[in-house]
Amino acid sequence: MSERYYSLNTYFKGLYGKKVRKICVDAGFTCPNRDGKLSQKGCIFCDEKGSGADDIFRKLPVWEQVSKYIESKAKDNEYYLVYFQPFTNTYAGIEILDTIYKSVFLDERIIGISIGTRPDCLDEEKLMLIAEISGGKEVWLELGLQSSNDATLERINRGHSRKDFEKAVIASDKAGIKVCAHVILGLPGESSEDYANTADFISALPVKGVKIHHLYIAKNTELEKLYAGEEISLITKDAYIQEAANFLERIRPDIIIHRLMGDCRKERLIAPDWTLQKSEIVRNINKELAGRHSWQGKKAHQIIVPRGTI
Numbered sequence: 001m002s003e004r005y006y007s008l009n010t011y012f013k014g015l016y017g018k019k020v021r022k023i024c025v026d027a028g029f030t031c032p033n034r035d036g037k038l039s040q041k042g043c044i045f046c047d048e049k050g051s052g053a054d055d056i057f058r059k060l061p062v063w064e065q066v067s068k069y070i071e072s073k074a075k076d077n078e079y080y081l082v083y084f085q086p087f088t089n090t091y092a093g094i095e096i097l098d099t100i101y102k103s104v105f106l107d108e109r110i111i112g113i114s115i116g117t118r119p120d121c122l123d124e125e126k127l128m129l130i131a132e133i134s135g136g137k138e139v140w141l142e143l144g145l146q147s148s149n150d151a152t153l154e155r156i157n158r159g160h161s162r163k164d165f166e167k168a169v170i171a172s173d174k175a176g177i178k179v180c181a182h183v184i185l186g187l188p189g190e191s192s193e194d195y196a197n198t199a200d201f202i203s204a205l206p207v208k209g210v211k212i213h214h215l216y217i218a219k220n221t222e223l224e225k226l227y228a229g230e231e232i233s234l235i236t237k238d239a240y241i242q243e244a245a246n247f248l249e250r251i252r253p254d255i256i257i258h259r260l261m262g263d264c265r266k267e268r269l270i271a272p273d274w275t276l277q278k279s280e281i282v283r284n285i286n287k288e289l290a291g292r293h294s295w296q297g298k299k300a301h302q303i304i305v306p307r308g309t310i
């Protein structure tokens with residue numbers, strides 16, 4: 001069955017003719033939502049690793065983390081994108097960011113970088129640096145939104161508003177930087193209407209990519225406590241498949257879908273169990289769209305996009 005959405009693999013294959021894998025690195029940053037600047041609690045779904053992947057050579061300098069990956073896992077028929085994943089990867093002075101970002105280009109198979117950050121941790125100087133690197137390289141700015149509903153953002157202790165996200169996307173687009181928005185379906189208190197509003201909000205902005213996650217409970221998070229106290233319930237597998245398909249239908253067809261489900265290792269996962277069935281669920285979301293004779297963007301509301309770059 002052909003894909004009913006515009007996947008990141010399709011985008012990369014079309015552009016580079018090869019598979020592009022991500023190398024996740026931890027640059028040792030922290031986050032204003034954890035170090036006390038905004039809060040010490042963090043987002044309720046975030047653990048002490050700053051929502052990062054587990055398979056990172058964490059204690060090494062970034063260039064060494066990349067080097068170790070290249071030595072042990074890289075293949076000649078693939079390209080690589082270095083992903084600055086855990087915590088807030090623009091939360092440092094400009095000289096430090098400059099050195100760290102540029103240090104990873106140590107092999108010709110590394111075609112670019114992807115920088116995960118918060119919408120309130122960007123300024124003109126940082127955007128100019130990222131834009132400079134993106135001249136000739138594949139560069140993505142991954143911005144956490146999670147929901148476009150300010151009440152939800154407050155409930156999950158994000159420490160920023162939907163307006164902050166909107167401003168960051170427009171400023172990044174003006175600088176010529178591609179933004180990938182991160183979204184979670186199943187957040188406490190949210191309904192189908194909230195997911196639709198978030199999809200419409202994203203589609204109306206000059207966003208170039210989206211990562212869709214389901215809500216899961218990881219160990220050592222605020223969510224774990226709420227879940228143990230039965231203060232929240234989780235979206236079911238079937239509902240997630242439906243909602244992810246609904247969400248895709250409202251997302252502009254040119255937006256690249258970087259991810260359709262969250263990832264959590266078994267050892268860190270509290271619930272739901274179906275988090276570990278990623279491939280099957282991604283297949284079922286596509287199948288759901290096919291069953292509806294539908295596709296990404298079928299119901300996208302073409303509201304005004306602030307800048308004509310899409």
Ligand code: SF4
Nearest residue numbers: 031042043046050087
């Ligand atoms: S912004 Fe990111 S790193 Fe900071 S608390 Fe939230 S999820 Fe964790």
